[in-house]
Amino acid sequence: xxxxxxxxxxxxxxxxxxxxxxxxxxxxxxxxxxxxxxxxxxxxxxxxxxxxxxxxxxxxxxxxxxxxxxxxxxxxxxxxxxxxxxxxxxxxxxxxxxxxxxxxxxxxxxxxxxxxxxxxxxxxxxxxxxxxxxxxxxxxxxxxxxxxxxxxxxxxxxxxxxxxxxxxxxxxxxxxxxxxxxxxxxxxxxxxxxxxxxxxxxxxxxxxxxxxxxxxxxxxxxxxxxxxxxxxxxxxxxxxxxxxxxxxxxxxxxxxxxxxxxxxxxxxxxxxxxxxxxxxxxxxxxxxxxxxxxxxxxxxxxxxxxxxxxxxxxxxxxxxxxxxxxxxxxxxxxxxxxxxxxxxxxxxxxxxxxxxxxxxxxxxxxxxxxxxxxxxxxxxxxxxxxxxxxxxxxxxxxxxxxxxxxxxxxxxxxxxxxxxxxxxxxxxxxxxxxxxxxxxxxxxxxxxxxxxxxxxxxxxxxxxxxxxxxxxxxxxxxxxxxxxxxxxxxxxxxxxxxxxxxxxxxxxxxx
Numbered sequence: 227x228x229x230x231x232x233x234x235x236x237x238x239x240x241x242x243x244x245x246x247x248x249x250x251x252x253x254x255x256x257x258x259x260x261x262x263x264x265x266x267x268x269x270x271x272x273x274x275x276x277x278x279x280x281x282x283x284x285x286x287x288x289x290x291x292x293x294x295x296x297x298x299x300x301x302x303x304x305x306x307x308x309x310x311x312x313x314x315x316x317x318x319x320x321x322x323x324x325x326x327x328x329x330x331x332x333x334x335x336x337x338x339x340x341x342x343x344x345x346x347x348x349x350x351x352x353x354x355x356x357x358x359x360x361x362x363x364x365x366x367x368x369x370x371x372x373x374x375x376x377x378x379x380x381x382x383x384x385x386x387x388x389x390x391x392x393x394x395x396x397x398x399x400x401x402x403x404x405x406x407x408x409x410x411x412x413x414x415x416x417x418x419x420x421x422x423x424x425x426x427x428x429x430x431x432x433x434x435x436x437x438x439x440x441x442x443x444x445x446x447x448x449x450x451x452x453x454x455x456x457x458x459x460x461x462x463x464x465x466x467x468x469x470x471x472x473x474x475x476x477x478x479x480x481x482x483x484x485x486x487x488x489x490x491x492x493x494x495x496x497x498x499x500x501x502x503x504x505x506x507x508x509x510x511x512x513x514x515x516x517x518x519x520x521x522x523x524x525x526x527x528x529x530x531x532x533x534x535x536x537x538x539x540x541x542x543x544x545x546x547x548x549x550x551x552x553x554x555x556x557x558x559x560x561x562x563x564x565x566x567x568x569x570x571x572x573x574x575x576x577x578x579x580x581x582x583x584x585x586x587x588x589x590x591x592x593x594x595x596x597x598x599x600x601x602x603x604x605x606x607x608x609x610x611x612x613x614x615x616x617x618x619x620x621x622x623x624x625x626x627x628x629x630x631x632x633x634x635x636x637x638x639x640x641x642x643x644x645x646x647x648x649x650x651x652x653x654x655x656x657x658x659x660x661x662x663x664x665x666x667x668x669x670x671x672x673x674x675x676x677x678x679x680x681x682x683x684x685x686x687x688x689x690x691x692x693x694x695x696x697x698x699x700x701x702x703x704x705x706x707x708x709x710x711x712x713x714x715x716x717x718x719x720x721x722x723x724x725x726x727x728x729x730x731x732x733x734x735x736x737x
Contacts, residue, residue: 243281243296246490247320253321261458262488263301263318266351269462271305271314278303282335283464288329296321300330302337304346307466310474310481313341316351317399323355326398345475348388349465350406352399360451384731385579386472390461391451400439404450404736407574408468408526410461411451413441449530467524471538471545472578476731479579479724480545485526489519489542490535493704500686500703504626504652509554510535510585513625517707519543526571532556533592536571538580542711544718547575550585553626553638558588560632562597565605568635572612573730581619581714581724584637587626619643619717621710624651624688625696639696643717646709647697652686 246252246262255262261269267276285291297322304313317324317335334350341348389406391399395417403409403417411417418439437443444451445665453468455461473480499512512522518539525537532555537548549568551558560568575582591597591606613635622637624647633653634641646655691697701709718724 228442235604239282242293243283245296247296251320262320263353266392266458266462267301267305267314267316269459269476270349270351270465271307271312272309275306276303277305277312279336280330282331283329283333285327285329294322295327295329298327298330298333299324300333302333303328304337304340306648307347307349307469310347310469311344312347312349312469313337314351317353319353319355319394321545323394324353324399325355333390334534337584341385345385346570347388347469347474350387350389350399350402351461352390352395352402353390353392354395354397354399356397384477385475386469388465388468390465391415392458394463395439396568406735407472407578408453408465409451410453410455410464410468411441411444412455412458412461416440417444417451445527445529447530449527449570450562452526454526466536471524471540471580476578476728477725479718482541483522483540485522485540485543486519490707492516493707496703496706500625500650502650504650507553507557510552510558510587510625513585513703514539514548514550515690517541517710518546518548528566531561531565531567533558533561533588533724534564534568536567541583541616541707541714544714545580546710546714547571547580547582548585549582549636551588553587556592558627559590559592560588560606560609560635561592562602562605564599565591565602565609565635569605569608569612569733570735571618572609573733576612576618576726577728577731579618579725581718582621582637583710584620584622584642585632586628586636586638588623588629588632588636589627590630590632606631606635612730613637613641615729616641617722617729619714619724621645621713621717623706623710624653625703626650626652628653644698644713645696646699646701646706647691647708648703649688649700651688651700653688653691654686707711 252262278301280300280302281297285295285298297318299318301316301318302314302684304311306312315337338348340346386408387406388408391403391409391411393412393414393415396419400417400419403655416435416439441451441454445454453464455464470483471480491517496513499508501508514535518541522540523537524539525535527536531551535548535550535552539546539548549571551560572582593603610631620637620642622642622645624645626648628638628651630693638645688697689698692700
């Protein structure tokens with residue numbers, strides 16, 4: 227063929243690929259208010275930055291499927307987000323439900339490997355039905371489809387990995403969310419191993435979509451999703467926001483942002499939130515909002531393990547991670563789910579050079595038969611191990627209660643670069659009320675209880691800890707922001723320059 231004919235043929239094939247599932251399917255999505263894969267891409271990446279690879283991809287199993295599988299259901303390539311390179315995969319549900327095949331697995335694997343090797347974040351926008359049948363059936367299908375991606379599924383893979391579960395997210399879309407460092411889900415979507423139809427056949431009974439993999443299940447019970455949104459556009463905005471706190475790879479520091487107007491003002495408001503009565507609860511999130519740069523706190527897993535609060539924020543424009551107890555939920559006692567959440571976030575921050583602030587106000591770990599059934603001892607030790615393995619700069623603030631081993635798991639003792647306490651802090655092996663009962667066999671309301679409690683409670687005051695330099699200082703709550711800024715200036719500039727040793731890079735994302 228002459229050059230002109232070959233070039234024309236290339237344009238024809240490109241156009242066929244970019245047509246996705248065709249005008250009819252695209253129109254139906256628009257009627258339902260669903261963005262298609264290209265519209266999602268446009269909402270996520272910088273305008274004009276996308277370079278696509280694999281637009282001519284199609285089914286490699288059955289020749290008759292070639293015309294029905296433009297791009298083989300996956301849009302893959304590289305783009306920029308806020309001026310930084312990223313690798314992207316967008317599932318095109320209009321093409322065979324974005325089902326996984328041998329060809330599109332190669333496309334996705336190429337992008338993932340390039341991201342790891344070149345130090346770029348990887349973003350997977352999921353909406354899929356699972357493996358493509360009948361392509362995957364039989365030994366030939368399995369031999370071509372599974373086990374050929376050499377990407378190492380390390381905990382952090384050296385670069386941030388982000389995923390979204392939108393609408394129907396079965397199979398690979400669920401796998402990507404479980405492997406991701408940040409997973410976002412649209413409310414109303416379903417994320418599960420298999421479709422309800424397959425599950426119903428497997429167990430012999432009809433299953434409810436919401437119970438199988440609805441957003442409330444993942445928000446409240448599984449903890450597999452970090453952030454929930456109402457629309458596709460909000461999902462793309464959440465991904466952009468998360469990546470703004472992350473470095474491109476683990477060998478660099480996170481980007482610095484301008485300090486917002488009004489940052490640092492009104493630190494006295496902490497005293498308005500913090501009750502004077504030791505048994506009175508309060509919402510730690512309100513204190514976080516005062517200390518850190520305004521409107522920068524991005525909470526992760528807000529409905530899972532709610533007695534613990536974790537999230538990313540900025541302090542004088544620099545990215546930091548926050549792990550805090552929240553007395554407003556269960557008095558701040560750490561549940562098994564709360565421990566899981568803290569571990570996951572600790573590993574995230576340590577793997578990507580995000581300094582950690584830990585704010586302690588907890589009576590200890592949740593105990594009881596239910597806690598034991600949930601494997602509390604194992605989760606507690608995982609939390610302890612993760613805290614001991616943390617190598618990024620870290621500052622611990624004892625806000626109020628710090629009892630038992632929870633004190634250590636939350637960064638007490640030597641597990642920090644600096645530890646300070648507020649004057650109202652209490653540190654001991656257990657809550658003074660319980661200790662009074664055990665030591666003196668006295669319960670609240672019994673004669674002599676108040677006197678015995680007063681004696682034991684006096685021993686919990688933090689002055690003695692400062693006297694032996696187990697607390698580096700006692701500071702006023704309203705001095706916390708300035709103290710944190712100064713300490714991170716010191717500890718982020720050392721020989722490592724704030725780059726961690728990444729001892730937990732192989733820690734699994736889902737356990």
